[in-house]
Amino acid sequence: MSDQNGQFVVSALKYRPQAFDEVVGQSAITNTLKNAIEQNHLAQALLFCGPRGVGKTTCARILAKMINRKDDSTDLDDQEDFAFNIFELDAASNNSVDDIRNLTDQIRIPPQVGDYKVYIIDEVHMLSQAAFNAFLKTLEEPPKHCIFILATTEKHKIIPTILSRCQIFDFKRITVSDVKGYLRKVAEDQGINASDDALHVIAQKADGAMRDALSIFDRVVSFSGKDLTLQAVTENLNVLDYEVFFKATDAIINNDIPSLLIAFDEVLDKGFDGQHYVRGLASHFRDLLICKSAETQTLLEAGDQTREKYLSQSKKTDQQLLLEGIELANTCDLKYKSSQNQRLLVELCLMQLASITFSGEKKNNGSQIIPARIVRQSISNEAQDISSIKKTVVAADLKIEAQPPTDLSKNEPAFQPNQIILNTVQRRPSGLSIKSIEKKKAHDLKRIEVISFETENLPTEPFTEVDLCKYWDQYRLKLEDDGKHNLASIMGIDRPKLHGETIRLNFPNTTNKKELYREQGAILKFLHQSLQNYNIEIDVEVNEESVKTFVYTDAEKFEKLKNKNPALEKLKQTFQLDI
DSSP states (O other): OBOTTSOBOOHHHHTOOSSGGGOSSOHHHHHHHHHHHHTTOOOSEEEEEOSTTSSHHHHHHHHHHHHHHTTOSSOTTSOOSGGGGEEEEETTTOOSHHHHHHHHHHTTSOOSSSSOEEEEEETGGGSOHHHHHHHHHHHHSOOTTEEEEEEESOGGGSOHHHHTTSEEEEOOOOOHHHHHHHHHHHHHHHTOEEOHHHHHHHHHHHTTOHHHHHHHHHHHHHHHTTEEOHHHHHHHHTOOOHHHHHHHHHHHHTTOHHHHHHHHHHHHHTTOOHHHHHHHHHHHHHHHHHHTSTTTGGGOOOOHHHHHHHHHHHTTSOHHHHHHHHHHHHHHHHHHTTOSSHHHHHHHHHHHHTTBOTTSSBSOOOOEEEEGGGTHHHHTSTTSOGGGGHHHHGGGTEEEOOOOOOOGGGSOSOSOTTEEEEOEEEOOOOOOOHHHHHHTHHHHBOOOOOSSOOOOOOOBOOOOHHHHHHHHHHHHHHHHHTTOHHHHHHHTSSOOEEETTEEEEEESSHHHHHHHHHTHHHHHHHHHHHHTBTTOEEEEEEOGGGOOOOOOSHHHHHHHHHHHOTHHHHHHHHTTOOO
């Protein structure tokens, strides 16, 4: 904006507040300072600390003017010559001991006009250690006519002895809404038609600093003229438009990997970094997630038009999809710097995102085809206890979901007769015993979804226990040849006994029982085909008393032999033998 002489004046100077009421976003501090002046409770050393561009120096100058005008009936615009009572020192360029000594020499002289001399020391953290030490005594006991206002962006660099002598005021970052509201006033004053989304992007880019926001505003106005649009702002500030992430999310929802990769390539062609794109996508997912609840919608920082788009797209996205999307994008962000092929890393992340279904699970759910005889008896009666299929299904090492059979007329004949397809997920290793699994069968056997099932009878040829033992031993020898010696030895613990069509086994512990059940599906498949009987089942009982006693030490061996031949004890005593 130009002044009366036609010379351009940046908005940060033109619209610099001249009174506490004009300061944006620091009402707590400005009210405290006004009350301190009115009640004459103002400290002689004040420290203003906080981020850049939030009003520290501005408040210091306003305070310096108001201190000498507190008893004057005129307002701040009157041309009283109080400027001679205000001294500004830039500690960045005057940070030596000599500079501080010159300052202490000046403070001894009382003001010619007004009651106070005010010393504003900006960037006070830049003072050297020696300069801080030279300033301590003066700061602790200044003359009654002197007030020091120190300003810094790095409070942690100031020595504790200085901090203890000051009344500290912490300036906060100005919120996006406050910055946007002030920019709207500036735009109206300059006759500029600015959209709400455009001002919102400028406010976000400023990162809580009003001075930065006004500087960005001037730059964008020089680019776009009197019409300030979102497109002009994003092009000038080199930031990704919201629309980029809306389109990317639509492609992810539709599992459209080609469109997603092409859109990412267009982003790279514009000169943006892949990591910047991934971070923006994660933030977009976060904004969609908070839009799904009315209570958290206030956390969304966006313009009016963009807010409506967020609310609309959040209704089309599943919460689990957003959560997993944030996790994938964040993982990609963490690996980006160390990756040797950064573009491939981002593209892989995008392909993973586009492979998520609405339920948050991968497309391939690992469906498996299992012979119908496994569940034939259980689903014939809907009221039958689901535990009856546990013994025949647990060997497949699956968690099964059970539900009533579906309407077969709606399914295509993609599978062979007498087969069903079960929705399965891989069982994770567990330390639970078989008994505990049986007590929690609702967790192990949940729902069986029958896709195709026919009640055609399977072979049930009669067989003898001799035939059973023959094929049992054949399978055990096959395990030996395959290198599964542990399982083969478990099958040899007890000879199978036939009770009707059920194979009864007696094992000494539950571990052996569990290991056999893991192989049960393969064993039954072999026996069914060999004996031509698909009603065969395996029932294992645990009898810990049947554990065989093994002999290890010499004394144990002698006791074992003595039980068989008592004469050995007499021989030992006669010849005084020792073991």
